[in-house]
Amino acid sequence: MSEHRPQAAAPDRIRTDVAHNARVWNYWLGGKDNYPVDRAVGDQVTGMYPSIGEVARADRAFLGRAVRHLAGDVGIDQFLDIGTGLPTADNTHETAQHTAPHARVVYVDNDPVVLAHARALLSSSLEGATEYIDADAHHPERILAAAEPTLDLGRPVAVMMLGILNFVLDTDEARSIVRTLMAAVPSGSHLVLTHPTLELGGEGNEAAMRFWNENATPPITARSREEFASFLDGLALLEPGIVSCSRWRTNPREREVAQFGAVGRKP
Template identity: 90%
Template sequence: MDPRPQAATARIRSDVAHNARVWNYWLGGKDNYPVDRAVGDRVTGMYPSIGEVARADRAFLGRAVRHLAGDVGVDQFLDIGTGLPTVNNTHEIAQHTAPHARIVYVDNDPIVLAHARALLTSSLEGATEYVDADAHRPEQILRAAEPTLDLGRPVAVMMLGILNFVLDGDEARSIVRTLMAAVPSGSHLVLTHPTLELGGEGNEAAMRFWNENATPPITARSREEFASFLEGLEILEPGIVSCSRWRTSPREPEVAQFGVVARKP
């Protein structure tokens, strides 16, 4: 018997709200506890558009993966901070377009690990793997991904709503640099990040409440700070925008979450 699921379950705490489960609640999922729903409802009361942010972030993931797998021809994805499985996961979208695509999911949340089997449903032609690793340790992530991904060929490195849990800006930039240095020209970086801009000013109190009542702590960043993660990369059109407006109608309502896709030259 594989001891890993039992070990992961033993690490799960149901008395403290956790981001993966609260995000799942905002997306309409059922993999959450009463404490997650209570904190999620309090945050929603303080910042009513948080559910729209969660849904826009998820829709952005779909558009970015479809573009990279279909239009660009990227067939390897390193999805860091994947969160709990839901509909239209990265591997499902990528392999719908490119059945041979290979995907590695990375997370270190125990409830995500306990649900990992739901992610490991690859097409016959491709591969899907899950790595239990911390985003703060990019070298560990790269080593663990190598059995599944060929790092000598282009990789899409996806970090949706994950760098906001790396509170130190220098460390966050170092993580991105380490990851992108390990992949070749033609690789892409896909990012989303909450901000107090784009109408997100009301989120400040909600984030403060979150940091006092849930885990892990979170931070917002400005457009300039967000752009600093993209140093040396070519930013794809339409640039740094609200993730709800990335390759959608300009009439689409903005959410306070930056989104961008950039290419390593």
């Protein structure tokens, strides 16, 4: 395990008067790392779109299934998790290292509250390694450069981008970010994605997203299946392809949530 430890977040970087996605998401998952403003906005969004908590839980469960499959069945032992969010149970490194104790995991986030909790993320098995990078998803080259001391980019890597491209409002820019990341990793690497949509029964989320963008940070956008699929161009989709994340490699009768999920392999 690396000896590096992040500095505590500067107090003036943490806004307690404006709701922030990482903390509201933590609230929806039943966590305690949030402020009254996060709970107030979270409750308001839930009132407008009651299934949002179900979306959050389904996204988290999808992460677990994808990591277990990649670490166990595929043999991937390197994970680049971009848009980590606040630590909860069964984080990427815990799930990966349970299956492959030697797995190496790099987390990436630029939220100061996440940074303040990064020590909890930086636990690791003795055989593996876990690192945290304070970086913005809008700057993939910086992410790759900072990840290289921990990850061997000459070997397959699982690039995890769960619920993060929805904060990149320009779709062309989001595609460019994905292309840059996947161009830097070799054949056999995988891309793991989730993204909110107004499809799959998510039409009622439109007003909730508008409320979010007026009252919280960072702003968010939904995307269509076609737009989501464009992020996976050039990759071989693992079965069952692009589905609601709640139905990826689970009971096909599981209730759909308005969050696409997919895993693609770089040929």
